[in-house]
Amino acid sequence: MMQKPTQTAGGDRPTTAPRKRATAAPPPQTSAGKGVEPGGSGARPAPAPRRRAAQPVVKREVDHSLADRLLPLSAVMEIAGLGKTMIYRKMREGTFPKCCKPGGAATRWSEREVVAWKEAVMAARS
Numbered sequence: 001m002m003q004k005p006t007q008t009a010g011g012d013r014p015t016t017a018p019r020k021r022a023t024a025a026p027p028p029q030t031s032a033g034k035g036v037e038p039g040g041s042g043a044r045p046a047p048a049p050r051r052r053a054a055q056p057v058v059k060r061e062v063d064h065s066l067a068d069r070l071l072p073l074s075a076v077m078e079i080a081g082l083g084k085t086m087i088y089r090k091m092r093e094g095t096f097p098k099c100c101k102p103g104g105a106a107t108r109w110s111e112r113e114v115v116a117w118k119e120a121v122m123a124a125r126s
Contacts, residue, residue: 070100070108079114 073084080087080096090096097113 069111070102071111071114072106072108076109076114079118 071079073087076087077083082090087096091098097109097117099107099109102108
């Protein structure tokens, strides 16, 4: 006579012991508990030296009436009262001051030239 496997209360499957999951071994620890000893394989790099705090910026009194500042497009648009497209169109026509490229993608205009252009336009209307 053949024996039947034991059945659980909830179903037709035979009772078996649960499987154990394999776990990874933890990494080797030093006496300080900080990971692998220096010089071994997988040693952590030395921490970067700390930087000193930046020195505070000292603001100087500057007489802007004498300086010729380089203005971004937004400031030129405000002074000239023109939009970006019109400014570049007038530059091509030669009726607006040319821009300069101080570096990278930056585009700037001489404040003196833009103000002089505005004064000439205002003088021409009378």
